[in-house]
Structures are given as C-alpha cells and as structure tokens.
Amino acid sequence: MATPYPRTLPDVLRATANARPAAQALLDGEVSLSYAELHREVQTTARALVALGIGPGDRVGIWAPNSWQWVGSALAVTYIGAVLVPLNSRYTGHEVVDIARRTRARALFVADGFLGRGQLGELRKAAAGEGGGGFPIPGLPDLVAVVRIPYPGSGDVDDALTFPELAALADGVPLETVEALADAVSPDDVADILFTSGTTGRSKGARSAHRQTVTTAREWAEHGRVGPADRYLIVNPFFHSFGYKAGILVCLLHGAAMLPQPVFDLRRTLRLIRDERVTLLAGAPTIFQALLDAPGRAERDTGSLRLAVTGATIVPVALVERMQAELGFDLVLTAYGLTEAVVATMCRPGDPAALVAGSVGRAVESYELRIGRPGGNEPQPAGVEGEVLLRGENVMLGYLDDPEATAETIDGDGWLHTGDIGRLDDRGYLTITDRLKDMFITGGFNVYPAEIEQVLARLDGVVESAAIGVPDERLGEVGMVYVVRRAGSDLTEDDVRAHCEERLANFKVPRQVAFIDELPRNLSGKVLKRGLRQATPRKEQV
Incomplete structure (x- = not known):
C-alpha cells in the first residue's frame, strides 16, 4: 500500500527532512x-x-x-x-x-x-x-x-x-x-493568500488551504516526473504561484534541490546550468528564447537540462523544437493556471511538439474543465470557443473579505469563471484564444488596465485614460495608455510615467503614452479598447 502524501506544509517539510x-x-x-x-x-x-x-x-x-x-x-x-x-x-x-x-x-x-x-x-x-x-x-x-x-x-x-x-x-x-x-x-486551514489584480483596479486575495497548496504542487511534479535527483533553477518569483507552489513546494515534496534566482540574469543562468548541473527550468517563453540567443551559447554546456515548463503566452512550435534540439531538454511541457486555480491544465510526457506549442494541455486530476457560454456554464462542444470554466477541490476558498467578488467568480454550481476564452479538442486539450478581461501579460506577469487607469485618475490634468497591451518583441506585451488631458493642461508623457512609477510595480508602468482628444466609445458609453488596439501602430518596443 502506497504511503499517502502529507497534506499540510509542516508535514511535507518534516517528511522530507526525515527521509533525506x-x-x-x-x-x-x-x-x-x-x-x-x-x-x-x-x-x-x-x-x-x-x-x-x-x-x-x-x-x-x-x-x-x-x-x-x-x-x-x-x-x-x-x-x-x-x-x-x-x-x-x-x-x-x-x-x-x-x-x-x-x-x-x-x-x-x-x-x-x-x-x-x-x-x-x-x-x-x-x-x-x-x-x-x-x-x-x-x-x-x-x-x-x-x-x-x-x-x-x-x-x-x-x-x-x-x-x-x-x-x-x-x-x-x-x-x-x-x-x-x-x-x-x-x-x-488557510495556508496562504495570493493577491491578483482585478478588473475593478483593486487587487483581490485568493485564499488557499494547506491541502490545496500541497495537491497543486504534487500534480505539477507528477506530470513533470520530478524526483530527488532534480536540481531546479527557480527563476519564477516566489511571490507568484509559479515560483512558490510550482517551485519551492515541488522541490520540497520530492526532496529536489532549489536554486533560487532573485532576477533573471542570462550569464548567471547559463553558468549555474553548467556548474550546478541544473535539470529543471520553468518560466515564460522569453527566458528560453534568451538562452537560445545568448552569445556563445552553443559552446555552453546545457546537457544536464531535463524538463522545461512554460506558458503564459503563445509558444511557437519552433521554440519547443529548438529547446529540445539545442538546449537539450528531454521534456518540454506547457501549462495553464491562474491564482485562483494554480495548476489547471498541463501537457503530458510524450505529447508531440505541435500539441505542446498549440495547447496548454488537458485538465489535471483535481479539476473538471469545461468551455461554457460567457455568463453561464452550459457546456460547449469540442472546437467551439467560449469561457474557460474550472471546478474541483483546488479552486480557491474565495477572495479575502470579498464575498461579492467570490460569488461573481465561482457560480452556484462550483464553476470558476476564469475570464479566458478558449476551446477544447476531442481529447480534452485546451487552447486559449482570447481574454474576456482586458488583462495583458508583460514578461509573464499579469497586468490589469483598470489598475493603471485608477492610478491615473488621481493625476492632476487627466480627464480619463484607457490602458491596453501592445506587442513587444522581448516581453510579449507591454502597456500603452491613451490619456485625455484637461483643457489647458501641459501634462507630459514624463509626468504620466513618473506618477505611475511612484505608485505601481515597474512591469505595470506604461511604456508608451499617447494623448488624444477623446476616447472611442460605443452607444452605451463603454470605451472601445479593441478600436484602440487596432489603431495602435505595431512597432518594436524598447
């Protein structure tokens, strides 16, 4: 009979410290x-x-x-x-x-x-x-x-x-x-509260119990075949579930070695891979692209690498193939999750490169996955787009002190409404195609335009603003904000950025600022952000 996994974080630590x-x-x-x-x-x-x-x-x-x-x-x-x-x-x-x-x-x-x-x-x-x-x-x-x-x-x-x-x-x-x-x-018992920004501009704290936090790490580790011989270079930040639950706790469960990195440093990463025989690396596709493009990379020893897990944005098939052929990864997997449901889907060992790149895998064991009609939970057939819905024991307990937001996110049947649009194939593999929310992703970090707009509402000279994500070669997307100035104001782009830099994390600060006379709106008065995106020149960002 198999020994059951510990179900609290103290027991996980004690079990591994006793065993290894x-x-x-x-x-x-x-x-x-x-x-x-x-x-x-x-x-x-x-x-x-x-x-x-x-x-x-x-x-x-x-x-x-x-x-x-x-x-x-x-x-x-x-x-x-x-x-x-x-x-x-x-x-x-x-x-x-x-x-x-x-x-x-x-x-x-x-x-x-x-x-x-x-x-x-x-x-x-x-x-x-x-x-x-x-x-x-x-x-x-x-x-x-x-x-x-x-x-x-x-x-x-x-x-x-x-x-x-x-x-x-x-x-x-x-x-x-x-x-x-x-x-x-x-x-x-509640183990942690991880904060994620919301479309209202105010961050929300997702509460998870010990059993949920442990199970999340266990499922991620099992699909990645993590074991005690692994050496995990953890570039994903610990404040994020990717670095904490799919990083620290994955190692803790299986007695693997953790090599934390405070910021991504290309030269140091390559040196650690060589000197410390790193086997496991996870992060946004930009990290792997940087490794592939590093000067002299072909002469660097990356032969110890075994497992890569990526996601958060589109992953080109060619990138997966190069990671395997040029960096030496035996296994490259993509995954999908969110703070409210940390690891929801994951590819499996043996999935071909095209499937890994073109999907984010299928549901892990603790989740049901459904594509529903936006605003409801009626299931859509394979191939039809709709809202990604999740149900299972690892869905968050709820938002901290916010029952209304919790009820809006988790319906009466227990389905978590992710706000993402996707479709399922006949095998249950999920492809994310769009977002219901206006969120964009900068270097693997979620950015919510409403949060930027709330900050700019307190800047003297701003009548209103609208933030969007625009393409960026290095980070995937970066922020751009359209600002309507008050009559007579001499507000500058530097003023807008300085105000944001004082009040927002750097990845949320808009890289571009455009001043316009008025924001485009529909007949109900809603800002037409799609029109702003279509009107934005697609140029390389710096």
Whole structure:
C-alpha cells in the first residue's frame, strides 16, 4: 500500500527532512542547506515568530525576491499555522501598505535595498499617509514586527529586526512549542493568500488551504516526473504561484534541490546550468528564447537540462523544437493556471511538439474543465470557443473579505469563471484564444488596465485614460495608455510615467503614452479598447 502524501506544509517539510536529511535542499550563492538544516532554519524562524506574538491564523507578508531567506521564512509562517501573504518584490510602498492593511498583517519580511531601492523608507512614507498609530510602522496598527533582509545599500533602521537577529529571539521559545503548533495545523486551514489584480483596479486575495497548496504542487511534479535527483533553477518569483507552489513546494515534496534566482540574469543562468548541473527550468517563453540567443551559447554546456515548463503566452512550435534540439531538454511541457486555480491544465510526457506549442494541455486530476457560454456554464462542444470554466477541490476558498467578488467568480454550481476564452479538442486539450478581461501579460506577469487607469485618475490634468497591451518583441506585451488631458493642461508623457512609477510595480508602468482628444466609445458609453488596439501602430518596443 502506497504511503499517502502529507497534506499540510509542516508535514511535507518534516517528511522530507526525515527521509533525506543530508540531501541538498537549497543553494543560494554561498549558502547551501541540506534538508535537515533547512528544517532547523524553519524551526528557528518559527520560534522567533512565536516570540514576537505571531500565532495560528495571523497573516505575515514577505516583500522580497527569491532567496534562501524567503524559503525559510515562508515555511516558518505556515509551520506555526499562520497565513503566508507573498508580496510582489516590484510593488511600491503604496501597494504593500494597501495589502498589509487589508490582511491586517502582523509581521512583514522586507528585502531593504533590493534593486537599489529603500523599501523600508517607501513603506514608512506610504503608511504615514494613512494616518493612525502603530509600531514599528505608524499607519499599520496591526503590525508588530518588521524583519529586514538586508541588501547592499540597505540603511540602518533601529526598530526593524534583521534576519540574523531572529536566532536570539528564538532562544526564548522551546522547540516543543512550535512542534505542537505544527502538529495542530489542519489540511483545511488557510495556508496562504495570493493577491491578483482585478478588473475593478483593486487587487483581490485568493485564499488557499494547506491541502490545496500541497495537491497543486504534487500534480505539477507528477506530470513533470520530478524526483530527488532534480536540481531546479527557480527563476519564477516566489511571490507568484509559479515560483512558490510550482517551485519551492515541488522541490520540497520530492526532496529536489532549489536554486533560487532573485532576477533573471542570462550569464548567471547559463553558468549555474553548467556548474550546478541544473535539470529543471520553468518560466515564460522569453527566458528560453534568451538562452537560445545568448552569445556563445552553443559552446555552453546545457546537457544536464531535463524538463522545461512554460506558458503564459503563445509558444511557437519552433521554440519547443529548438529547446529540445539545442538546449537539450528531454521534456518540454506547457501549462495553464491562474491564482485562483494554480495548476489547471498541463501537457503530458510524450505529447508531440505541435500539441505542446498549440495547447496548454488537458485538465489535471483535481479539476473538471469545461468551455461554457460567457455568463453561464452550459457546456460547449469540442472546437467551439467560449469561457474557460474550472471546478474541483483546488479552486480557491474565495477572495479575502470579498464575498461579492467570490460569488461573481465561482457560480452556484462550483464553476470558476476564469475570464479566458478558449476551446477544447476531442481529447480534452485546451487552447486559449482570447481574454474576456482586458488583462495583458508583460514578461509573464499579469497586468490589469483598470489598475493603471485608477492610478491615473488621481493625476492632476487627466480627464480619463484607457490602458491596453501592445506587442513587444522581448516581453510579449507591454502597456500603452491613451490619456485625455484637461483643457489647458501641459501634462507630459514624463509626468504620466513618473506618477505611475511612484505608485505601481515597474512591469505595470506604461511604456508608451499617447494623448488624444477623446476616447472611442460605443452607444452605451463603454470605451472601445479593441478600436484602440487596432489603431495602435505595431512597432518594436524598447
């Protein structure tokens, strides 16, 4: 009889640390941790969180890039039954404050100095505008601690703990205390809240239980045939489900090695593939195209590569074939998912290159997949386009504190309305053909025009705006915004971009700005974005 998979994150970590204690779990620069050492790091951070007053059900945010500290902190949060809230490392202070207030976050791990920014300074400035008391960040009254993960250029902040100082705090809490908390975690407890922007312009927090988070990682790993010999270079950001659930947790379930990369660096990626014998790489097609086009790539040793998983945008057949022939991948798979249903479809080993490129696979075991009429859930026959609907045990529990949005997304029959348009073939393979929503994808990140438009509505001189995605050779799509200026305003493109850069993550900032006299509308007054797209010159972006 097969041993059942653990169904909570603490049990997953303990099972792997017990089964493969000496196996390498993490390699991050000069830091190398075995699974036994990773388990001890997690226990130490968990004890420190308890010493700070963090307990089951409390929300803890991580605003940082991929690193061994991210892995240890995230697992420590869920080890004591608290709820992980990953935060996009490109967010501005305003965006982090908004989510911290809405989740009533009790602690934040912050990578201060990442990319030359002063994240703690941004956080303080943004929170100060919210008013109210709070320590250590005035304006965030629920927050009891900020843990600083220092980067070069990070400043000294007297009332922010540094990551190394957690060990001293942990000394005051017995190991038995956190082990008892780990024992008490239920598969049905909320493990994490991942935020995704919505078409209303306000981000929404998708809640997932431990059982869902674990099952998602297990299904992804099984279709990719992940095993303990794999070495996974994780370029996808941990704040995204692709990097967290189809990255960290995939390795954790099977005792594979994690090699986190904070930002995609072409030369470093090629060096790591060669020196560390990387077997697994996942990400948007642009990553693989960059590897193929790298100067001198033919002389680089990529023979260790085994599995590539890609998606998020159209994948040319020629790219799949080149990945196999020139980079040496034995297996290239495409997949489809969204924050509300992390891994919904996936290709299977043995699928031909044309099928891998032309579809996003068929439903994984925990989902039913249906093409329905937009606005309903009546099934459409094979080959007919309609809205992609999903139903199953891994559909999110619901949006945080937003029952109306939850009811709009998950209907009374349990079908999740994805907002994507697609069709199924006779074998159940899904092809995504369009979007009901206006979302576009920049370098693998979802961008929602309404969020840009909401920000620009607060810029003096803007009457109204409309954002769209336009083609880009490197990133797939980038933002372009059409702006109607107030009469007499001398607003410039630089003014628009500067306003967005202060309030939005960099991948959301429009690359192009066009000023027009009025936005095209239909008879009901709705902006005709299709007309804007058709009128936009298709030129190469920089």
